[in-house]
Amino acid sequence: MSRIGKLPINIPAGVTVDIKDNVVSVKGPKGELSQYVHPSILMKLEDGQLTFEMDEKNDSVSPKQQHAFHGLYRSLVNNMVVGVSEGYKREMELVGVGYRVSNEGQIIEFSLGYTHPIFLQLPKEISIVTKSERNKRPYISLESCDKQLLGLVCAKIRSFRKPEPYKGKGILYVGEVIRRKSGKTAAAK
Numbered sequence: 001m002s003r004i005g006k007l008p009i010n011i012p013a014g015v016t017v018d019i020k021d022n023v024v025s026v027k028g029p030k031g032e033l034s035q036y037v038h039p040s041i042l043m044k045l046e047d048g049q050l051t052f053e054m055d056e057k058n059d060s061v062s063p064k065q066q067h068a069f070h071g072l073y074r075s076l077v078n079n080m081v082v083g084v085s086e087g088y089k090r091e092m093e094l095v096g097v098g099y100r101v102s103n104e105g106q107i108i109e110f111s112l113g114y115t116h117p118i119f120l121q122l123p124k125e126i127s128i129v130t131k132s133e134r135n136k137r138p139y140i141s142l143e144s145c146d147k148q149l150l151g152l153v154c155a156k157i158r159s160f161r162k163p164e165p166y167k168g169k170g171i172l173y174v175g176e177v178i179r180r181k182s183g184k185t186a187a188a189k
């Protein structure tokens with residue numbers, strides 16, 4: 001059995017979980033999410049705890065795949081419960097001369113040293129705050145109840161200017177450390 005899959009999920013106050021036809025729906029103060037669960041995994045909701053068990057009678061998948069599903073679906077549903085109760089937040093900063101970011105509603109505008117600005121339309125589930133203060137790096141803060149969607153959007157934003165190891169320029173997560181490389185001049189000495 002999966003060690004992660006064995007752990008029960010505690011349902012906090014204000015969060016409701018509904019299980020119907022292998023679909024788990026979680027509703028809380030921050031939003032509502034749903035996730036399909038493979039039929040080889042059984043779910044039980046008792047005393048404010050949600051548990052996942054492998055169905056030994058179901059032979060539609062191999063035992064190895066069933067073990068993988070056990071931990072996977074438990075983690076996905078746990079992320080949903082945490083998301084609708086507390087939410088997720090990712091912070092990014094732009095490092096580079098002339099790099100700027102601003103937003104108007106759900107549309108973000110980036111100036112990243114290209115000949116044109118880059119516009120990105122965000123999904124309505126994500127809230128954004130951008131800051132551009134003097135003598136500070138431009139800052140982006142993204143919040144959502146859906147961890148998967150938030151990670152996808154952050155990866156898309158980061159792909160516009162990946163951090164490079166020579167000058168350290170690019171779009172970084174706050175607190176991220178880039179391993180720096182020495183250039184050709186340092187190697188020739």
